[in-house]
Amino acid sequence: MTQRGYGGPLRYVQGPGTVADIGRYAAPLGSRALLIVDGFFWDTLRPEIEAALTQAGVSAVSLRFGGESSETEIARCVAAGREHGAGVVIGLGGGKALDTGKIAAFHIGARIVTVPTIASTDSPTSSLGVVYSPEGVYDRVVRCGRNPDVVLVDSELIVQAPARFLASGMGDALSTWYEARSNIESRSRNYIGEGYAASIGGYAIARACHDTLMRDGRAAFAAAKAGRLTPAVENIIEANTLLSGLGFENCGVSAAHGIHDALTVLEPTHHFFHGEKVAFGVLCLLVLENRPPEEFAEALSFCRDLGLPTKLADLGLGDVSATDMARVGEAAMLPGSVVHSVPVDLTARKIADCIVTASALAEGGSA
Numbered sequence: 001m002t003q004r005g006y007g008g009p010l011r012y013v014q015g016p017g018t019v020a021d022i023g024r025y026a027a028p029l030g031s032r033a034l035l036i037v038d039g040f041f042w043d044t045l046r047p048e049i050e051a052a053l054t055q056a057g058v059s060a061v062s063l064r065f066g067g068e069s070s071e072t073e074i075a076r077c078v079a080a081g082r083e084h085g086a087g088v089v090i091g092l093g094g095g096k097a098l099d100t101g102k103i104a105a106f107h108i109g110a111r112i113v114t115v116p117t118i119a120s121t122d123s124p125t126s127s128l129g130v131v132y133s134p135e136g137v138y139d140r141v142v143r144c145g146r147n148p149d150v151v152l153v154d155s156e157l158i159v160q161a162p163a164r165f166l167a168s169g170m171g172d173a174l175s176t177w178y179e180a181r182s183n184i185e186s187r188s189r190n191y192i193g194e195g196y197a198a199s200i201g202g203y204a205i206a207r208a209c210h211d212t213l214m215r216d217g218r219a220a221f222a223a224a225k226a227g228r229l230t231p232a233v234e235n236i237i238e239a240n241t242l243l244s245g246l247g248f249e250n251c252g253v254s255a256a257h258g259i260h261d262a263l264t265v266l267e268p269t270h271h272f273f274h275g276e277k278v279a280f281g282v283l284c285l286l287v288l289e290n291r292p293p294e295e296f297a298e299a300l301s302f303c304r305d306l307g308l309p310t311k312l313a314d315l316g317l318g319d320v321s322a323t324d325m326a327r328v329g330e331a332a333m334l335p336g337s338v339v340h341s342v343p344v345d346l347t348a349r350k351i352a353d354c355i356v357t358a359s360a361l362a363e364g365g366s367a
């Protein structure tokens with residue numbers, strides 16, 4: 001692979017009260033908009049956004065997001081967008097509302113604005129959208145071909161959400177640099193277009209994501225728990241949303257996400273957020289790649305301080321059987337799993353053994 005490639009959103013704007021500027025950012029993209037709003041904000045934020053769009057000369061039709069980024073929900077949004085002749089789709093809410101907006105815009109051929117209301121995933125910046133069944137079971141990833149035109153992040157809105165979302169976003173962001181390194185070492189393709197080698201820029205952003213988490217993560221968590229918007233919180237919102245999103249898309253993910261996906265074959269893990277499971281996956285990845293003990297200790301102490309899971313017991317798997325762990329190992333090894341981008345040879349047995357060992361190391365016991 002001789003070509004390197006980089007991609008990202010055209011604009012990223014973050015700050016307190018930013019959502020009030022929606023008209024200024026949407027108007028240059030199209031005079032007719034489809035607005036997809038998370039149910040939680042239907043009565044509160046929607047009227048304000050509609051008024052701001054009208055004032056900017058954008059005619060908007062609003063849909064209340066159904067809660068799941070399913071084929072049916074996407075089709076409903078596509079139909080509404082086509083009927084209105086929408087040139088821009090604006091998604092407001094959590095990862096699933098934004099993914100629905102991105103995929104709908106892709107089908108309509110419209111521009112995209114994402115307005116995240118929590119900082120728990122890197123969906124707002126990415127060109128990928130995830131489809132689930134109406135019951136919420138993972139189905140597939142859609143490559144939307146382009147990143148959002150504008151990512152509008154209102155930090156005042158985000159700091160009002162429960163701090164568990166911000167911590168979970170940090171768990172997801174924690175994986176970014178370790179997984180970027182896996183991909184660089186294994187010379188895997190990134191997720192830009194059909195896949196290129198990672199660029200210096202992509203790797204530097206992934207590293208900046210890690211440094212920001214280590215510097216500001218704990219202070220941001222303490223402030224966010226009290227609903228306070230400090231510079232550390234602003235930095236962590238950017239790390240979780242922009243740096244993590246650009247880092248993973250431009251470098252690739254590996255075993256922290258692969259083990260996350262495999263762990264979902266065990267029902268008790270369904271009660272945890274994506275970033276919480278990924279955080280535990282990071283510890284497993286470090287054991288799998290046999291990284292220096294100082295790296296494991298740094299990630300472990302970070303996760304502990306944020307209340308992120310570090311042991312199987314923290315994910316409801318305290319008494320998991322050897323048979324179930326073998327199933328997880330098998331699931332991780334399926335062809336197409338992102339686990340294969342680690343720079344080490346893999347077997348299902350090795351993956352299962354590394355997961356159990358990471359958990360034992362976090363217990364402080366002998367592995």
Ligand SMILES: [Zn+2]
Pocket residue numbers: 172257274278
């Ligand atoms: Zn993730």
